[in-house]
Amino acid sequence: xxxNYEIKSKELEIVFEEEIDHHTCSKLAIxxxxxxxxxxxxxxxxxxxxxxxxxxxxIGMLLRQI
Amino acid sequence: xxxxxxxxxxxxxxxxxFARVTVxxxxxxxxxxFEELADIKTAVSEAVTNCIIHGxxxxxxxxxxxxKLFDKTIEIEIIDFGKGIExxxxxxxxxxxxKPELDRSGMGFTxxxxxxxxxxxxxxxxxxTKIVMKKNIGEVx
Numbered sequence: 731x732x733x734n735y736e737i738k739s740k741e742l743e744i745v746f747e748e749e750i751d752h753h754t755c756s757k758l759a760i761x762x763x764x765x766x767x768x769x770x771x772x773x774x775x776x777x778x779x780x781x782x783x784x785x786x787x788x789i790g791m792l793l794r795q796i
Numbered sequence: 797x798x799x800x801x802x803x804x805x806x807x808x809x810x811x812x813x814f815a816r817v818t819v820x821x822x823x824x825x826x827x828x829x830f831e832e833l834a835d836i837k838t839a840v841s842e843a844v845t846n847c848i849i850h851g852x853x854x855x856x857x858x859x860x861x862x863x864k865l866f867d868k869t870i871e872i873e874i875i876d877f878g879k880g881i882e883x884x885x886x887x888x889x890x891x892x893x894x895k896p897e898l899d900r901s902g903m904g905f906t907x908x909x910x911x912x913x914x915x916x917x918x919x920x921x922x923x924x925t926k927i928v929m930k931k932n933i934g935e936v937x
Contacts, residue, residue, distance in 0.1 A: 749813060751809075751813065752848065752849065753810055753812050759899070783813075785838050785842055786842060786900075786904050786907055787845060787901075790898075790903075793899070793901060794899045
């Protein structure tokens with residue numbers, strides 16, 4: 731997972747690259763949280779283009795982020 | 797029955813990916829589409845995750861996965877000898893989770909039911925839970 735922060739638009743793009751399941755999602759949620767707290771963006775864009783697999787654990791993680 | 801395999805894994809979350817990929821590899825013999833394989837992998841992931849989080853409550857246990865291949869159907873059994881489900885009907889309800897503190901979406905059973913053609917749940921409190929799921933491969937929808 732990596733992030734891109736656009737200063738002008740205050741948009742934080744969070745790019746997920748790994749499979750998102752129960753095993754990976756707690757770590758991803760924490761990293762995501764930390765970046766949102768660090769940048770305090772106005773908008774967050776979750777980019778799933780490179781995600782090859784996600785189950786309902788990922789949905790739970792997303793809901794929590796939102 | 798044309799073919800079968802049995803797998804036993806420790807109830808560690810690091811085995812979730814292994815379980816779904818193994819079942820998918822076995823299912824490949826039926827020449828499924830990419831989408832059918834994705835459906836199977838997701839359903840297996842949900843069931844195995846349930847064994848870990850709910851069945852064994854993140855403690856050590858063994859999860860049994862038995863797969864059978866018929867002409868155009870795969871049957872997948874996922875069994876744990878953990879806590880068991882008190883009220884199966886309630887557990888199967890969309891968005892219901894007995895562990896909201898863990899940020900669970902409560903969609904596991906809903907996804908299994910949507911992605912597989914048939915699902916049966918047998919459970920005895922204090923003894924364990926067995927999920928039997930079937931999917932017909934190559935069905936024209």
